[in-house]
Amino acid sequence: MKPFLEKALIRNSSKTYLRTNEFLGIVTIISVLSIALETVSSLTEYQTLFTIIEYVAVAIFTIEFIARLYAKDEKKEYLLSFYGILDIVSIVPTYFGVANLTFLKTARISRLLKFLKLSRVAKLSRISKYANxxxxxxxxxxxxxxxxxxxxxxxxxxxxxxxxxxxxxxxxxxxxxxxxxxxxxxxxxxxxxxxxxxxxxxxxxxxxxxxxxxxxxxxxxxxxxxxxxxxxxxxxxxxx
Missing domain, CATH: 1.10.287.70 (Helix Hairpins)
Structure with a gap:
């Protein structure tokens, strides 16, 4: 299991890694759009849909976080890194059941920085692939x-x-x-x-x-x- 997780989440030269990044990127975009739209007062009738999207996204991000932590050799280094903290911040508000507080609801937008990291790594991988x-x-x-x-x-x-x-x-x-x-x-x-x-x-x-x-x-x-x-x-x- 660990070799597969390393291939999917750490080894940026593998196709599995790129597919995983693309999937996480799509989930990130959908979840952030949902967070933005739920602030619109005229869309309150869709609150149930926004809530479902949030819980599904958080479940996926939680699985990713646990899998990444398991696959990492330096677990403490990952937890204390910028992106490790970012991964935690992106899911903690929902688990505390306080997602309706404005500050914590808005904090979930930090997932966009996660998407930027995924995009940057994908860029480096594609450049390496095509360089020769x-x-x-x-x-x-x-x-x-x-x-x-x-x-x-x-x-x-x-x-x-x-x-x-x-x-x-x-x-x-x-x-x-x-x-x-x-x-x-x-x-x-x-x-x-x-x-x-x-x-x-x-x-x-x-x-x-x-x-x-x-x-x-x-x-x-x-x-x-x-x-x-x-x-x-x-x-x-x-x-x-």
Whole structure:
């Protein structure tokens, strides 16, 4: 059993690992969308469905956590690592039966960071797989950085939106639910001006962080696109 779990959860060069990552990624996306939608007051009639999705997702994440812990040789190191703590945070609120508390409900959005890790590892594995293949495959690898960038962008939007909903949702209609906050965050990332006057101190700090993140993401986008254009013009077939 342990060799199989290592192959599925640790050895990132195996096909089983990639399939496991893809499955966990899909579950993560569904669970996060469910968390976001259950904050919308007009969707309360679907609360039972959201609850079922949450319990199924938590069951899957729990199995993954236990399996990963069993397969790891350095169990303590995993438990104290960033992603080990993240795995725990993503499931603990539901098991404590306090998922209806706003803070703990919003904390489950941290699962998106788990998805970013899965995506990054998948990228490295795919690059390793294609690095010595023909140029057509190498061309395919060149779009992977853009895929990861778009995933990181979506995750940044969701995390900032969730935090704004948490700290400002009860007093500001702009952040009445997570989808509304997502729309507002997206407009800020696109360069829209922000009026800080009606925000609390912690929300103002979040907005400043969002604006810095916007600059960083824009810089990364320029670097990625510039690299792709340069390779296309120069006809280079190497993979970084």
């Amino acid at each position: 293949k023909n140029s057509k495959k190498v061309q395919e690898v060149r779009v992977i950085s853009m895929e990861i960038y778009l995933i990181a962008l979506a995750i940044a939007v969701m995390i900032f939106a969730s935090l704004l909903y948490l700290f400002e949702g009860e007093r500001n209609v702009l952040f009445a639910d997570i989808p509304s906050a997502v729309l507002w965050v997206t407009t800020v990332l696109l360069g829209s001006g922000v009026n800080h006057a009606d925000f609390s101190t912690i929300t103002k700090l979040l907005v400043v962080g969002l604006q810095f993140t916007s600059l960083l993401l824009f810089g990364l986008l320029i670097a990625i696109v510039g690299n792709m254009v340069e390779r296309r013009l120069l006809g280079s077939s190497s993979v970084d």
